[in-house]
Amino acid sequence: MRYSRLFIPTLKEAPADAEAVSHKLMVRAGFVRQLAAGLYIYLPLGQRVMEKINRIIREEMNAIGGQEVTMPVLNPAEVWQQTGRWDAIGDEMFRLKDRSGRDMCLAMTHEETMTWLAAHDLRSYRDLPQIWYQIQTKLRDEARPKSGVLRTREFTMKDSYSFDRDEEGLARSYELHLEAYKKIYSRCGIRFSVVQSETGMMGGSMAHEFMAPSPAGEDEVALCGACGYAANVELAQSNPKPQHVLKEWSNVNYEEIATPERRTIDEVTRFLKVTPELLLKSILVMGEKGPVLALVRGDQMLHEKKLAKLIGPHRPAQKEEVKQFLNVPAGFIGPMGHKVRKIADPSLKQGAYVAGANKEGFHVKGVSADKHFADAEFVDIHAAAAGDACVQCRKPLNIERVIEVGNIFKLGTKYSVPLKAAYLDEQGAEKPIIMGSYGIGPARIAAAAVEQGNDENGIIWPFAIAPFHVLIVPVNVNDVKSMDVAEELYTALEEKGFEVLLDDRDERAGVKFKDADLVGIPYRVIIGEKNLKEGLVEFKERKSGRVEKVKIEEAVEATAKKLVMEA
Numbered sequence: 001m002r003y004s005r006l007f008i009p010t011l012k013e014a015p016a017d018a019e020a021v022s023h024k025l026m027v028r029a030g031f032v033r034q035l036a037a038g039l040y041i042y043l044p045l046g047q048r049v050m051e052k053i054n055r056i057i058r059e060e061m062n063a064i065g066g067q068e069v070t071m072p073v074l075n076p077a078e079v080w081q082q083t084g085r086w087d088a089i090g091d092e093m094f095r096l097k098d099r100s101g102r103d104m105c106l107a108m109t110h111e112e113t114m115t116w117l118a119a120h121d122l123r124s125y126r127d128l129p130q131i132w133y134q135i136q137t138k139l140r141d142e143a144r145p146k147s148g149v150l151r152t153r154e155f156t157m158k159d160s161y162s163f164d165r166d167e168e169g170l171a172r173s174y175e176l177h178l179e180a181y182k183k184i185y186s187r188c189g190i191r192f193s194v195v196q197s198e199t200g201m202m203g204g205s206m207a208h209e210f211m212a213p214s215p216a217g218e219d220e221v222a223l224c225g226a227c228g229y230a231a232n233v234e235l236a237q238s239n240p241k242p243q244h245v246l247k248e249w250s251n252v253n254y255e256e257i258a259t260p261e262r263r264t265i266d267e268v269t270r271f272l273k274v275t276p277e278l279l280l281k282s283i284l285v286m287g288e289k290g291p292v293l294a295l296v297r298g299d300q301m302l303h304e305k306k307l308a309k310l311i312g313p314h315r316p317a318q319k320e321e322v323k324q325f326l327n328v329p330a331g332f333i334g335p336m337g338h339k340v341r342k343i344a345d346p347s348l349k350q351g352a353y354v355a356g357a358n359k360e361g362f363h364v365k366g367v368s369a370d371k372h373f374a375d376a377e378f379v380d381i382h383a384a385a386a387g388d389a390c391v392q393c394r395k396p397l398n399i400e401r402v403i404e405v406g407n408i409f410k411l412g413t414k415y416s417v418p419l420k421a422a423y424l425d426e427q428g429a430e431k432p433i434i435m436g437s438y439g440i441g442p443a444r445i446a447a448a449a450v451e452q453g454n455d456e457n458g459i460i461w462p463f464a465i466a467p468f469h470v471l472i473v474p475v476n477v478n479d480v481k482s483m484d485v486a487e488e489l490y491t492a493l494e495e496k497g498f499e500v501l502l503d504d505r506d507e508r509a510g511v512k513f514k515d516a517d518l519v520g521i522p523y524r525v526i527i528g529e530k531n532l533k534e535g536l537v538e539f540k541e542r543k544s545g546r547v548e549k550v551k552i553e554e555a556v557e558a559t560a561k562k563l564v565m566e567a
Ligand code: ATP
Pocket: 109, 140, 142, 149, 150, 151, 152, 153, 155, 157, 404, 405, 406, 407, 439, 440, 441, 442, 443, 444
């Protein structure tokens, strides 16, 4: 391909609202353009990257017996009503009516239609197992489309679905996907970890997420370097450091202390000259069934999602609500008394604490679980933090920010029962099909690759998903000799099956090199007049910046050798 014929609109400036590196670079380097919030156009270079990612996904899905199908994006409401998700899903679903007034939606995932197909066309145990997949458009009216292609309202997903006779079959299909996914991300050249995750709106009994470390991610995972424990912080367990009790605090009596105007953990610890783990945080939230008092240690953070699993959606109570339900001024709540539901983190079972005294201007010391809030439910609601002990091996945990690039779910019969996807076993008995569901976001793989591979000058693509393998840059296109060498190299490498981009633009060297760094093609052959006089061309690796001089006669072979080693 010739640069002059290819549409690569590079930009000096990143979009004003872009924060994620991948967002800035993919726009600046001419891979994507934003049409509207969460709606992206893939330009030729972006398209090439996506096609490469999709090809790798296809190869690995086919290798585990996946069969590619295509489901309609436009869905009738009925299938979604049958599983209950028509009502369970809120504003995230794009809904519309057809010309005769029938309810329709734009599919945000395809469990419903895939299960519909299974219900109609899988009959006997002989038809099982099946793995069906597609790489196709999903639509979601995301609350906060952001970070370029990482969270968009229209995106491609590889989604697959497995259909098995029993749990053992499902375990096999799940394992096949787990292994295929590892191969896919490794081949795409991104760093990732596999973590335990919540089943969320998919339902089901087991789930894992594939997480690519990046500051642009919206998830956090807890990882143990020692034993390999890995979980999304939404469910990660941890043992916070034991309470470090000062001598004078080891045997305190229950006693009020005046703490005028000191409400926050920060204010109280400074005033009493104690560390935050000696404090007890009492947080009133409003759930759907009324107020709930959540209790965590002063140095711990309450995890909203862990609490939501117990009480459903909730929000912090307002001052007036604290007064109304607890009859306490905000900032001075303690766990003693109160008729509301109480949920305490198990780390509070040990130790004596300073807590609000349930009256203006006072705290109390010597508060303990057995004496003062034994009536609470003790459930893990703290967020695992860096340095907490691993629950498996007690070594310190790391917390990492990550991009979710894929996930796998054991669904069981959550969809097959309501949609009546059943099969007849050897005895002729009707049984529900056992299902799994598995997603990958190809755009997130591309963005994660950029997040993990870049420098101040631009993108550094992994070889396997780079838009081209090698860029040939004749510095002066008006020099006949330079162009002859460039064309020769171009043809020879293309004939060997490499993807070559020839920068045939009549531009200053500085412009060409800047664009080359920005676009991030892994290898570059630079043809300059001075080197040519000595019979040499330059070979440059984008990642390391290493430059090597190669004899013209050997340039094709030398370049081909490097590329083969990468491929
Ligand atoms: P998230 O928690 O990030 O919203 P999700 O749990 O909703 O993701 P799934 O519904 O399981 O994601 O979709 C499967 C995969 O599709 C995800 O792992 C992710 O890689 C990708 N994906 C999901 N939502 C988006 C989006 N809005 N834009 C781009 N890719 C997405």
